[in-house]
Amino acid sequence: MRTLITTTLLAMLTAAMPTRAADFPNGPVRLVVPFPAGAASDVIARALARSAATKLGQPMIVDNKAGADGMISAQEVARAKPDGQTLLFGTNSALSASPALRIKLPYDPVKSFAPITELGRYTFFLYVNAASPARTLPEFIAYAKANPGKLNYATGNTTALVSSLQFNAISNITLVSVAYKGEPAAIVDLLDNRVQMMFGNPTLGLTHLASGKLRVLATTSEARSPLLPDVPTMKEAGVTGFNITSWAGLFAPAGTPEPALTKIREAFTAALKDPEVLAVLEKQGFTATPSTPATLARLVDDQLVRYRTTIRAAGIQPE
Incomplete structure (x- = not known):
């Protein structure tokens, strides 16, 4: 009887333990994208997903959930099980602009997510x-x-x-x-x-x-775009102080175990260096900027301040 109880307790404790690196991923990984199929961000996300899937050893499914300035996708991931199997292709729309423009959100742009890596910057x-x-x-x-x-x-x-x-x-x-x-x-x-x-x-x-x-x-980029190298930056054109950045990062639900986050980060960092992926990104005017989780977290914090400051200075009241 004691052996049975001990075995049962061990099984329960093992089931409750955080995901180990060896256990992840244990099935297809879903990448939720807040843009419709065929949009520039969708093209970027699919190229990254294809490459990252080869390193993860599991298929990666791109799930397009467009609308509401990215809030639908962000809410979906914020409420997902924190096991690393659901990820967010997060951008400044859902994580910077929407929090600046709205009083209530169905998620917290900082607390609801675990930052994994910055993916890149868009050219506007x-x-x-x-x-x-x-x-x-x-x-x-x-x-x-x-x-x-x-x-x-x-x-x-x-x-x-x-x-x-x-x-x-x-x-x-x-x-x-x-x-x-x-x-x-x-x-x-x-x-x-x-x-x-x-x-x-x-x-x-x-x-x-x-x-x-x-x-x-x-x-709006800090450097000239290779797509139009003769076009000046805002600063070069005489508009100093312009600091609105259009960016994308990879996030998981808050509470996702670190071993899973590490594996995901390694897979996407490799994807952001894949020549085939980089060729796709360049055509979309997207510059790869892989980073640490801490760097992505600082970017989110910084952009929240910038967007809110700009909105308030314009006299726009959050709704």
Whole structure:
């Protein structure tokens, strides 16, 4: 009887022990992505997942849960079992912008997740219609100052909104915001000159640049983009103090065992150095920036402060 009780207790204790490195992963790993299939971030996530899966030794399933500025995906992962089998492709939309714009969230951007590694930084460009009299960013600022309240800017996502607000404040210009449900709709009106400026990703804009319908005046990246090496950074164009970053990182539910987090980090760090993956990322204007968990945690904290500061300075009240 004593032997039976002892054996039962040992079995219970073993079942309750945190996941060991040898036990993980024990099945397909789900990567929840807050963008629709075919979007730039989805393309990036799928390339990383394919490469990381080879090192993990298990399939990695990309689960697209778009909508609500990434909050649907973030909530899904925050509530998932913390065993390393469910991961979040987290971006500044859900973890920086939404917390700055909303009073209540179904998750805590810091406490609900275990940071694993930064994945990379997106390139955002400042686009204007080709009919604009401005051929440089200083010329656009001068044009806006000469026409206060007469020019519109499009926002297809929260990153574009916060970027525009900070740009307007730094440049001391008054532009009218026009909100869209996504970048595709926003860029249509930019092409028709119903709006005069927008911050957007390269995948939509480059096609229209080639056709001569749009003009790009600057990139929000700290360095020039290899996609358009002749386009200056915001700082080079004379807009100093612009510090809104568009980024992506990998997260697990809070409480995920460290052995699982380590294995995941190693797999994705290797993927971020995979030449085939890097070729995909470059086409999407995405620069790989693998990091430690602590570095990613600091990025989340820093961007929360920056987004909230920009939102409050613009007089926008969280809803």
